[in-house]
Each structure stands twice: as C-alpha cells, then as structure tokens.
Amino acid sequence: MTNKSNLWFEEALLPSGWARNVAIAVSDGRIEAVRTQIDPGPADDRYGVALPGLSNVHSHAFQRGMAGLAETRGPAGDDFWTWREVMYRFLDRLGPADVEAIAAQAYMEMLEAGFTRVGEFHYLHHDIDGGRYTNVGELAERIAAAADLTGIGLTLLPVFYAHSGFGGADPKPAQRRFLSNRDLFSQLLDASHRAVASLPGANVGVAPHSLRAVTADELEAVVGLAVDGPIHIHAAEQLKEVEDCIRWSGLRPVRWLLEHMRVDQKWCLIHATHLTVDETQRLASSGAVAGLCPTTEANLGDGVFPAKEFLASGGVFGIGTDSNVLIETAGELRGLEYSQRLTLRERNVLGPSEGDSIGGALFRSASTGGAQALGAPHLGLRAGAPADIVTLDREHPSLIGRQGDALLDAWIFAGGGKLVETVWRNGNRVVEQGRHRKHREVTSHYRTVVKALLSG
Ligand code: NGQ
Numbered sequence: 001m002t003n004k005s006n007l008w009f010e011e012a013l014l015p016s017g018w019a020r021n022v023a024i025a026v027s028d029g030r031i032e033a034v035r036t037q038i039d040p041g042p043a044d045d046r047y048g049v050a051l052p053g054l055s056n057v058h059s060h061a062f063q064r065g066m067a068g069l070a071e072t073r074g075p076a077g078d079d080f081w082t083w084r085e086v087m088y089r090f091l092d093r094l095g096p097a098d099v100e101a102i103a104a105q106a107y108m109e110m111l112e113a114g115f116t117r118v119g120e121f122h123y124l125h126h127d128i129d130g131g132r133y134t135n136v137g138e139l140a141e142r143i144a145a146a147a148d149l150t151g152i153g154l155t156l157l158p159v160f161y162a163h164s165g166f167g168g169a170d171p172k173p174a175q176r177r178f179l180s181n182r183d184l185f186s187q188l189l190d191a192s193h194r195a196v197a198s199l200p201g202a203n204v205g206v207a208p209h210s211l212r213a214v215t216a217d218e219l220e221a222v223v224g225l226a227v228d229g230p231i232h233i234h235a236a237e238q239l240k241e242v243e244d245c246i247r248w249s250g251l252r253p254v255r256w257l258l259e260h261m262r263v264d265q266k267w268c269l270i271h272a273t274h275l276t277v278d279e280t281q282r283l284a285s286s287g288a289v290a291g292l293c294p295t296t297e298a299n300l301g302d303g304v305f306p307a308k309e310f311l312a313s314g315g316v317f318g319i320g321t322d323s324n325v326l327i328e329t330a331g332e333l334r335g336l337e338y339s340q341r342l343t344l345r346e347r348n349v350l351g352p353s354e355g356d357s358i359g360g361a362l363f364r365s366a367s368t369g370g371a372q373a374l375g376a377p378h379l380g381l382r383a384g385a386p387a388d389i390v391t392l393d394r395e396h397p398s399l400i401g402r403q404g405d406a407l408l409d410a411w412i413f414a415g416g417g418k419l420v421e422t423v424w425r426n427g428n429r430v431v432e433q434g435r436h437r438k439h440r441e442v443t444s445h446y447r448t449v450v451k452a453l454l455s456g
C-alpha cells in the first residue's frame, strides 16, 4: 500500500527560487510533484513557509553527552588539545547503549533544528579497554539505531585512525578505541554497509581522520575504498597541525592534500581553517566541499575560515555541528557570517553581489554544499527527491511581514532555533510544533544514561 499525502505551503524555497501557493504531493517518502500558484485542496494539510531540510555534514554524536562540561579553566592555558584530553576522558566510560542514547538525543535535536540528514564521522569502534567487540560493527549499529529511532537521514562515515601524529607516529593509549589497520578497516566498512542497509536513503562514505592519523599509503588505500560514497577528512584546524605538517612534508595540510590526492567533488575537507590565499583558491576550484563547523570552531579556539575569499573563488561549503556542544542550524550560519564581520570589520560579507540577502546566500550554499558532501545531491524541494521538508513558524514576531529571502535573514539573524515548526523526513512528520514526536522518550532515556555516566 502506498502512503500518500498532499501538503500545501504559502511560500516555499524551491531549487528555482521562492514560490507562492505551493502544493507538494508526497508518496512513499518521496516528493511526487511540486506545483506552484495553486489553491489548497480541501484535503491538503496547510503550512506557512517551507524550506528544504539542511544537511549536517559533520557530527561526532557521542560528544553531545559532554556538552558544557569542558568550559572550566584548567591549570595551564586551555586550548584545543586540552579540550581533547577532556573529550578522551569522557569517552573512556561510554558503552554501546550509552552511545546509542546520546546519538538519539543529538539526532533528535538536529531534526528539531531543521537538519534532516547527518554525516556521522564515526571513529569510536572498540571496547573501553581497546579490545574488539565480538561484532566489529557494534557501535556502527548503535549509530544506525539512533538514526532509525529518530528518523534522521544518515551518511555513515567510518573513520580510519592509526597514528597520533604525522609520519605514522605511534597512537596514544587514549586513542585505543579508534584504531584500525587496513584489514580491520575493510571489515568496519562492510559492517557499516550492513548497519545502514535497512535505513531509507542512508549511504556510507569513508573518513581518514586527519593527516595526523593516517600515513600517505594508508590514505591512498582508504580513499580507494570509497567507491560511490563521499570522502571526509579533518584538515588544517589548528596551527600546530599546520606546523607539524610542514615539518613532516614541507607542505601545509591542505596543500599536501591538493598535491597528493585527486581532491574533487567527492571530498569534504572538515574545517580547513588555516589556508593561504593560494590554498583557498585551489580548494575552491577543486570542487571539494569545505565542511565548516562555526560553533565548534569558536568553542575550540580554532581560528576563522577565509570564507569571503573562498566564496569569491567559487568555493562550496556545508555546515556541521561537529562536537554538538549546541545543535543549531540558524546559529551555525549566523556564526559563519559573524566570524567574517568580526575579523574583516565589515557587514554583509558572504553575499556575492549587491542586493543579495546574506541569509539567503548562506542557506542556499549550505543546502547544496551539504547535500554534495553527504553524497546526496538530489536533495531539495523537487520531484523525485526525498520529502525532507522544514517549515518555519509564520506567526513568529521575527517573521512578520517578511517574504522570500527576508524570511531567511529574519530566521538566521533575528529568530534563532525556535522558529522551526514542522519537519518531515522521508515523508514522515517527525517534528511538530518544534518538538520531535519521540522527544519525551528519547530525552528520558538520555537523562538516565547521562546521570549514570556523570555519577560514576
Ligand atoms: C574529533 N574534533 O575527532 O573529535 C576531533 C578532535 C582530533 C575536532 N577536530 C580529535 N573538532 O582532531 O584529534
């Protein structure tokens, strides 16, 4: 039996631009037809403003469980590397059921924020003592189960991690839960495919963690396993990483990747914060997506991505919530623009031409770049795409009298997260009035798990 519904929106952001009086017919999770300038039918469900669901290109779901717990000053000056120690200590306690409950909470919050798909950069593979689980896909299955429970679209990115620094340095004990060799990684990849097999629209890519964690040979081998999925890698997030890379190879990390790998549309370079002008232009022309995570990059003191030059050179970006310290869509886009305003001392930076709405430019780029980065380029409000639709609360004071891109400006700069009203993912209405249908159940489970973790 097919499952059909007819939705009607006052305004909708289609691939061709804003349209009014839009009817979207949904059948078995897909958009069957989009018609504009049409009156609502008697059986249509009516809504205000429709946007395509956004892709969250970079998440480490388990880190949601330590959100806000790394904001106390330590004995020496705190930085990314001291944060990483705190994060390693937190994951020392996580069992499979904890991972699943925390991921479910994170994915539910993503849907409530307007993300309908997530790229999970999944590197927690082994047991607490570093021993293998009997089932090599144990934790990949927990991620898939959290996606299944909440309904979010999943791009699973199993991570290859083998070293603690450039040139194949031995891993640290605290990294024991992440480690693979080539043979184990191909098992993890097979297990990842099996874990997502029954999830609608899910796919699998590969994620060599960073140039710190893989050798050149390992990188080549892992990239060769990508087949038709995307390739994600952390790059040039911290200055120390850039300096260590130069010491190892004579080149900066992004330059090294551009010279040694065929970096193209299949690639997503996460952060890519520290770029020269030349790297910025070459990364933009490679067609790879820059996976920007403005909230986490601010939280970790990473630095500011040269977004203005990158976009001027035709670059494509997606946004990610990374450490999940705060899960927002509007907030990430606002953070990206504000980081540019603060460093350049200008306003309205990330709109390419006069008359461009900044909210509109940010949202469109994050939609197309995000979908590309997750190997799901067909996303959007168009016939044949999955019905991943987000509505904004038309009655919110920030949206009064706005139309078209002015709605996006109001949402991103003046409204915040609370404007997301209804979210469909694969045709299922998973969020209503800003709350996920399983909010109570998912959060009560999360509460139990986190209380136990923090009291232990
Ligand atoms: C991660 N997070 O893999 O969770 C990293 C920290 C590392 C960010 N880079 C670990 N934001 O890069 O070594």
Ligand code: ZN
Binding pocket: 058, 060, 121, 234, 270, 322
């Ligand atoms: Zn990351």
